[in-house]
Amino acid sequence: MIRCLALFFALACSSFAADKPNIIFVLSDDLAQGDLGCYGQKLIKTPNLDRMAQEGTRYLQAYCGTSVCAPSRSSLMTGLHSGHCPIRANREIQPEGQKPLPEGTVTVAKILHDAGYATACCGKWGMGMFDTTGSPLKMGFDHFFGYNCQRHAHSYFPTYLWQDDQRMNLPGNTGKGVGQTYSQQLIAEAALKFVRVNKDKPFFLFYAITLPHGDHEIDDLGIYAKENWTPAQKAYAAQVTRLDSDVGHLLDLLKELKIDDNTLVMLSGDNGSSFNPESEMGRLFDQASNGLRGFKRGLYEGALRQASLARWPGQVPAGRVTDEPWAFWDFLPTAAELAGAAIPPECKTDGLSLVSFLKGGPAPKRDHFYWELHEAASLQAVRFGDWKAVRNGPETAIELYDLKADAGEKTNLAKDKPDLVAKAEALMKTSHTDHPDWPMVQKRAGKGKKKK
Structure with a gap:
């Protein structure tokens, strides 16, 4: 009798897990549409992402939350567009961190955690240090590994990273472009470890890879070492290809663990290209906005449309290319529907679920x-x-x-x-909802452009 009950509960748990697909959102920092071969790039090699596009769907009009890091990520996590989102610009806090998400903010991770998902953020957070209301560990994540602060993430050879809320020192690194340990190597290992540990239950991985954001540092130029390009151009290309190979390792692991068919993987950049078409990068790679106007820190299409892919064998149509639009704030209701989770009444999402669209149907209709x-x-x-x-x-x-x-x-x-x-x-x-932190001004007094 006891053995039968144990079998029953094991089968029930297995069925429960199968009903709740794993969800992985890969967010690349500053990736542009034109960086990927499947969007027309000729010089930078991205075979794994090109294959992901062939095995899934490629989106031509996927929109970010807005065109710099923190508010775009906040829109993705909260399901709010930047007229309502609590974070609407990059705002720095010294000595480390950015303006935090406020207490009580409902995030994708919180909804999925409450629905029984294991949750982790690996890479860059930038929405609140660990002693603030915006800590990832207070926003629904069981586990965090990587950079919390955007300024800290400018170095790919940092003197330390964060494991949960504990500082992990990296002996030998200088934080100034040289060192023994390349940060993305450790971040990739942490992401793969999380998937392995949680393969038998539903999980949500927010894989917020810092590549190819500046500073353009790489531990191995690889196939670009002998190109007749500038050092920055070689490093940028190698960063994009490193992003590609690390996503490839993740997709390979899903197959190895036999959870491929029960895992939705979405990938996007967090804002449009960083580069003016007439810049060093723009001229060589012809990718600054993939034929669109504008780039990071503006609101023209080149700043807002993202390289974006979705893959889920048997669910997301293979080889599909669509120009129907969606936006970051749609991710929260999408994840909630996939998990069978109710969106709390205090979460006034601006988004619409993409589940039917992901599976081959039309994009949801909306006013604007x-x-x-x-x-x-x-x-x-x-x-x-x-x-x-x-x-x-x-x-x-x-x-x-x-x-x-x-x-x-x-x-x-x-x-x-x-x-x-x-x-x-x-x-x-x-x-637009008025807020004292975000007054509408023609020019922000005493503030110039900063690298974020």
């Missing part, structure tokens, strides 16, 4: 997409249908573009379409 950013000036953008409006400061005239005919946003139609400009202005007003 909205973005804002509070770095130098307060920027706003809104997309409704195929119309896109951008305002580069509250005292600046609204620009209007027809994305269907003009994805590169070259022709401003605002003077010809005053009714659509009025609609865009109304949407910008209703989508």
Whole structure:
């Protein structure tokens, strides 16, 4: 009798796990669409991600939360667009860390943790140090490994990383471009270990890889060592290829553990390209925005559209390419539906579930997409249908573009379409929630651009 009960409970647990797919979101720091072969890159080699695209779906209009690190990641985690999100710009805290998510914030990790998932963040967090309300360990994650602070993550040979809330020193590293230990090696090992340990139960891995964000440091230039390029160009290409190989190792592990068919893997960059098309990187790789206007810290399409892939054998259609749009704030309701979890009433998500879309159906219909950013000036953008409006400061005239005919946003139609400009202005007003931390200003006094 006891043996029969044990078997029953084992089968029940196995069925429970099978009903809840594993969820992995790979977030690359500053990856651009044009960096990947499957999006047209010719010089940088990305065979694993190109294969992931062939085995899954490639998205041409996947939008980030906004175009710098912390607010984009906050949108992904909270299901809120940047008109409501508690973090709407990079804001530094000394000596280490960024402005934290406030106490009580509902995150994807919290929802999945409460639904029985093991949860981990490996890579870069940047939404609150461990002694603040925004610590990843207070936001639903069982485990953390990597960098918490964005400034700290500029070094790929840091003097220390964080394991949960404990500082892990790395003897021999200088933090200045040289050392014995390349940080991504340890982060990759931590991510794979988490998957191995939790293979028999549902898990959520937020794999927030710092590659290929600057500083452009790499432990091995590999196939690019003999190219007639600048040192920075070689390092950048090697960083992207290292990202590719580490995602390949993750996909191989899922197959080895025989959990491939029960694991959704999504991949995206956290904002558009870092590079002006006329820059050192942009000129060589022709990838600054993959034919789109703008780059990081702006709100044109080149700053917002991401390289984005999804793979889930038997569920996500293989070889599909779609130009239907979705955005980071859709991830929270998507993960909740996959886990069979209710979204708490205090979580007023702006997102819509993508489960049907991921599985081959149409994208969810919505009234509009909205973005804002509070770095130098307060920027706003809104997309409704195929119309896109951008305002580069509250005292600046609204620009209007027809994305269907003009994805590169070259022709401003605002003077010809005053009714659509009025609609865009109304949407910008209703989508923005006033907050004393995020006043709408034409120029932020005393603040210039900083590397993030």
